[in-house]
Amino acid sequence: MNTPLSGGKELQRSTQMVPLHLALAVKCKYGKKIWTLLNAAVNVLPGDENGIIQNYQDDAANFTQGTILNRTVDILSNFLSDDNSVTGDFGSASSCPKAAKYGTGPPSSCSKPPTDPNKRPPTALEGWLTKEVFNDLFPFANLGWGPNECWPYSYEAFVIAARYFPNFGTSSPNTEYTPEENYKRDLAAFFAHAVQETGENNAALYSSLPTKQEADNCFYRGGFYNWFEGGPTSSFLDQKKPGYQPSDGDSCVSAGLYCSKAPQIDFFYNCSGGSSGNDAAPFTGCYFGRGAIQISYNYNYGQFQDWLKTQNVTVDLLNNPNLVMTKMDPPLAVMASLWFYMTPQPPKPAMHDIIMGSWNGGPVNTAAGYTGPIFGPTSLIINNECNGEDPTDPGGPGESRRIKAFKWFCGYFGVPVGLENLLTCNGMPVKLDAIQYNYSYQPDWSSTWREQPCDCAPASYGGLIYYFDPNFYPAEFSSQNDNLRLKCVASIYANPEMYSMDNSSSACLNF
Incomplete structure (x- = not known):
């Protein structure tokens, strides 16, 4: 039962045939990483706890078929076309054209590199998401200059932030996917939203590179590019300081205030109303989007500040919101976004809980398939977008970009994306704020x-x-x-x- 792929076997689902020699070709072309995934698809414990043999009788023949069909074909689908030709080459950052760079670049040395005053221990995430992988995925971070400890986006800042959320990229509460698949789908979802919110999003790659695959590989490596909403040159800022240094966000024009007013909001999270003394950007209480997935509005800055206090981090974000970009002890640019990703705000579940399947969409949505570990409803959380995926590439912004990016990151990590119709919230009968x-x-x-x-x-x-x-x-x-x-x-x-x-x-x- 638990035999890895060996000579003479074929993988089949209905009329689809995936001969072993193609699996071996995948091993030769893509190396040990994917071969390990293929072996894991067959070499599993015989039981429903693996989420593999559902819908099959628990006998030897059907277990073998269920194991091979439900796991290996899902994995191979990222790498094989309909005629079984290998298509999934995710390249490397070094093969991509250089991104446009803004500003003068980072300093040669950091006066304040990322540190954690609370000295949180590493999580299991750091065992597989290495600095090498992070830098390969985000070569154009920080306005095109690349990951850098002196600036908001770096591997060091990312892992410090992740240590404050020990379930991120390390939990596996469902049996539909293996633990490794759940870990990597969690990151794929977060990274996909970061591409939409702060990616370079260089559509010209699709006309300048020879193939769609090459364009995809470079386009979706564009995450963590921008710091501020509207960047890289943000209209919310003094145009002499338009966002090329993290400190440029200390003040803004009126359009960047994003101050929400209501009796409860005023009591708990009142806007600062501070003045900068700079006529070109006179306000300091500016709650426009900052960070990897753009935390916005005073009530979100305030709730993040409340959460930080529970973590022994005292910071006044309502009076100094740009600390999200400048504070490095601990670094907040990624942490603010992880907080938003990991934290429910009823009636909205956490995006993390949706992709992990730890959510309840109610009976109507469940009957329509919107249940368990799926990606689609996460787009409702961040910007209430349900327009589906565009047929062209790179397509437009919004949910389409989130879906395409999620597919790419899942392919990069070698994990299943899930059912196509559940990648969007377009077909979700009851939206989250209408569930009673x-x-x-x-x-x-x-x-x-x-x-x-x-x-x-x-x-x-x-x-x-x-x-x-x-x-x-x-x-x-x-x-x-x-x-x-x-x-x-x-x-x-x-x-x-x-x-x-x-x-x-x-x-x-x-x-």
Whole structure:
């Protein structure tokens, strides 16, 4: 049962035949990495815990077929065309044209390289995502100059950020994919969104390079290129300091304020309203997009600041939002984006939890196939995009680019992308904000009139104090509910006006 590929065997699904000599050709052309994946496809433990023999009878013949069909053909599909010719050559960064560079480049030495004052231990991610791999994937980071410890994007900054999220690229909560596949699909999803948000996105590669594959290989290596929204030359900044140094984001024009106002937002995450004294960019409380997947708006900067405090990192991002780009102890440019990727904000699950399958789309979505470890709904989280994949390359921005990038990174890592129709949220019947359950803690309106202490209860509408329904969110978050309820109660007494409460109408305030 657990025999690696050997002479005389063929891999087949229905009428599709993948002879062994083609697998051997893949080994010769792509080396040990893919050969290991192919062996792993067959050399597995015989059981449903591997997510391989579902839909098959548990007998010898069908187990062999199920193992080979569901795993090996998925892997080979990244490398074989319909006629079984090898197509998946992901090249290397050295074969790509140089990217356009902006500014004068990084300093020759760093006064503040990335460090972690909390000295978090390495995670298992660092065992397989090496500096060599990172630099091959992002050769044009930092405005075309490449990964550099002196600037926001580097391998060192990336792994420090990942240590604060030990489940990133290391967890495998589903059985549909192997642990290694889950680890790499997690990174593929994060990197895909980074390509859309901060990639060079050089469409000219498709006319200047000989083949689509070569253009893909260079286009999708363009992630982590930009620092600021609208970069590399951002219209939000002083045009004498348009974004070519991380410190250029210290001030902005009014269009870059991104200050959201509402009673609860004003109480918890009020915009700073600071002035720079520079007429060309007079504001300092600027919450436009920064970092790998562009954290934006004061309430996101504020919530990230709250989370940092729980991690023994004290920083005032509401008054100094550009610290996301300039702080190096620990470095925040990637960490802010990982926080957004890893953290649910009801009614939105975490993107990480969707790609890991630790989410609940409700019965209607589940019946339509939108369940388990899939990519499509992650595009709803970041920009509410569901336009599907364009038929041309590189296609337009938005969800199409996210899908194409995810496919490319999955191919690079040698892991399955999943079903084609579930790579987009276009066919998702019920969007995330329309799924009915309780999202936030609000005053318990059933008892505010009583002569007893005020309390809070879960409510079916949004707010800044989340309620994590255990049926929809992992225990890591639902376990926070008791403390979140107490936070809500404290906010009632601290500022009842934001809930339209006063002592005359809400007797509970007198207790």
